[in-house]
Amino acid sequence: MNEKAWVLRRQLVAAARRLTARGLMPGPSGNLSARLDAERVVIVPSGVPKAALQPEELLVVDLEGRVLEGRHDLKPTSEWPMHLEAYRRRSDIGAVVHTHPAAAVALTLADIRLDEPVLPEAVLLLGAVPTAPYATPSTPENREAIAGLIGRHNVILLARHGALAVGRTLPEAVQRMEVLEHTAQTLLWAHLVGKPAPLPAEAVAKLEAVRAVYGK
Numbered sequence: 464m465n466e467k468a469w470v471l472r473r474q475l476v477a478a479a480r481r482l483t484a485r486g487l488m489p490g491p492s493g494n495l496s497a498r499l500d501a502e503r504v505v506i507v508p509s510g511v512p513k514a515a516l517q518p519e520e521l522l523v524v525d526l527e528g529r530v531l532e533g534r535h536d537l538k539p540t541s542e543w544p545m546h547l548e549a550y551r552r553r554s555d556i557g558a559v560v561h562t563h564p565a566a567a568v569a570l571t572l573a574d575i576r577l578d579e580p581v582l583p584e585a586v587l588l589l590g591a592v593p594t595a596p597y598a599t600p601s602t603p604e605n606r607e608a609i610a611g612l613i614g615r616h617n618v619i620l621l622a623r624h625g626a627l628a629v630g631r632t633l634p635e636a637v638q639r640m641e642v643l644e645h646t647a648q649t650l651l652w653a654h655l656v657g658k659p660a661p662l663p664a665e666a667v668a669k670l671e672a673v674r675a676v677y678g679k
């Protein structure tokens with residue numbers, strides 16, 4: 464195994480522990496992957512608690528989901544079709560993170576959308592966040608639910624289920640997931656005490672200019 468593969472495995476394990484510690488991947492839920500090269504992806508196994516994940520437990524799959532490397536007693540996360548759909552549609556991305564963040568899922572239950580700009584941080588780091596229709600978790604339905612959205616969005620809410628974030632790098636995808644949940648939590652609190660208004664168009668235009676300069 465080459466150096467890059469080991470670096471990615473260690474990064475994925477560290478990210479899984481971080482997201483678990485933050486409560487974004489309770490129990491066996493949530494999964495992560497990172498692109499090894501144009502044709503191969505390193506992905507977490509199914510059924511292994513993320514807090515105890517070890518680098519050698521990760522698997523290498525091709526973009527069709529065929530296992531190229533991995534322990535015989537392990538198989539890729541059941542959400543692999545959703546991950547690989549993102550890589551197939553986005554040659555620019557290097558990582559995919561799927562979690563079950565409580566506040567973000569609560570927004571989908573209450574039919575509160577995140578595709579309107581509300582907080583500057585979210586405009587800069589996430590862009591518009593659409594909500595994909597409900598799909599049965601751990602089935603290829605999730606691949607279909609995100610297929611029409613992932614080409615234009617870096618973060619997607621999955622109705623009644625969770626969220627998906629992609630990035631050029633794993634740290635970028637993880638950061639987007641954390642900013643998503645922070646935004647969702649803030650919005651949820653605002654809805655408890657009032658009716659939050661979207662950012663005015665002029666403010667959004669200024670933020671877009673900032674984003675263009677800093678390349679976020």
Ligand SMILES: [Zn+2]
Pocket residue numbers: 492493542561562563600601624625
């Ligand atoms: Zn899930």
